[in-house]
Amino acid sequence: MSLGQQLAPHLPFLRRYGRALTGSQMQGDRYVRATLEAIVAAPEEFPRDVDPRLGLYRTFQAIWNSAHIEDDVDAGGVDDSEAIARARLARMSPLSRQALLLTAMEGFTPEDAAYLIDADTQRVEELVNEALAEIEKQTRARVMIIEDEPIIAMDIESIVRDLGHELTGVAVTRDEAVALAMEDRPGLVLADIQLADDSSGIDAVKDILAEFNVPVIFITAFPERLLTGERPEPTFLITKPFQRSTVKAAISQALFFDQSTVPA
Structure with a gap:
């Protein structure tokens, strides 16, 4: 080879x-x-x-x-x-x-x-x-979760709160995600790819980003499908099944580059 x-x-x-x-x-x-x-x-x-x-x-x-x-x-x-x-x-x-x-x-x-x-x-x-x-210590944000599996959503929520962030809510479909984001604008979005009604987390994020900029972390069992070198692509990806330390690192890194989380 x-x-x-x-x-x-x-x-x-x-x-x-x-x-x-x-x-x-x-x-x-x-x-x-x-x-x-x-x-x-x-x-x-x-x-x-x-x-x-x-x-x-x-x-x-x-x-x-x-x-x-x-x-x-x-x-x-x-x-x-x-x-x-x-x-x-x-x-x-x-x-x-x-x-x-x-x-x-x-x-x-x-x-x-x-x-x-x-x-x-x-x-x-x-x-x-x-x-x-x-x-x-340097990054704090209000986080929205787009995830249709209740146990996974609860696990992510626990990690988010352990890191000192505030949760704006959990959405399980594309429409719910967009509505929640418009109602209570988050500082970070964690999005699954496949949602409850067979809608796409990617499409939900595109709809949200059309309204305002926010860092996004995608969660997927097949990260290589989103890392082909084409543009645009997500910058931050978490692979399923994930470790808590992986989610913490991705959240911290995404917020690390976000100006809205600058410490006073």
């Missing part, structure tokens, strides 16, 4: 990581593209002593660490979300966010994450705890 064939199944999830790390589909995909270009240009430098997925993320980390500082200097004008993120990043170690996303969202073990960020396992665990504490 060629290297390209080995890496192909992991690309959708690398896109997810890149987008969560940057808060932008365009920027995240840019780093993924640069990663692939680096591998094609020098395949002999690709790590062969580890699992291909680890090698892929390791190459991405090298690109990110070498390139994002130049982007910060050369970017010129930036949008509001990036400006807010940079203000928050000034208060937090970049490694802590990477450790959090690699373990909680991408599912790497602390040992694998340690390899990816050049740290030891104990340090990774410390970084994850630091990231959760800092992001949760």
Whole structure:
């Protein structure tokens, strides 16, 4: 099997990581593209002593660490979300966010994450705890849930409240979701894809975003179907079945780039 064939199944999830790390589909995909270009240009430098997925993320980390500082200097004008993120990043170690996303969202073990960020396992665990504490302290929002499975909705609601956020309500259909959003505007939406009346959570979100901007996290059992490289695509995705830590990381990261949650 060629290297390209080995890496192909992991690309959708690398896109997810890149987008969560940057808060932008365009920027995240840019780093993924640069990663692939680096591998094609020098395949002999690709790590062969580890699992291909680890090698892929390791190459991405090298690109990110070498390139994002130049982007910060050369970017010129930036949008509001990036400006807010940079203000928050000034208060937090970049490694802590990477450790959090690699373990909680991408599912790497602390040992694998340690390899990816050049740290030891104990340090990774410390970084994850630091990231959760800092992001949760800096971000608070009013959250709406679009989910037709009562048990899952209750679980998500519990996580939302544990993080200190307020719930505006739970909708189970597209029409309910739009009506609820118009009645009580949320600061964050968590949306399932398939809803109770066979309507689409994606369509519900499109209707809401046509009225006002709000960060959205999609919940799906098939994230690769939404991570094809086409535009527009969701920036934040949670895979079913999910861990509570994954939901916490996604919520914190989505709000991390949202200007409405700037601390006083």
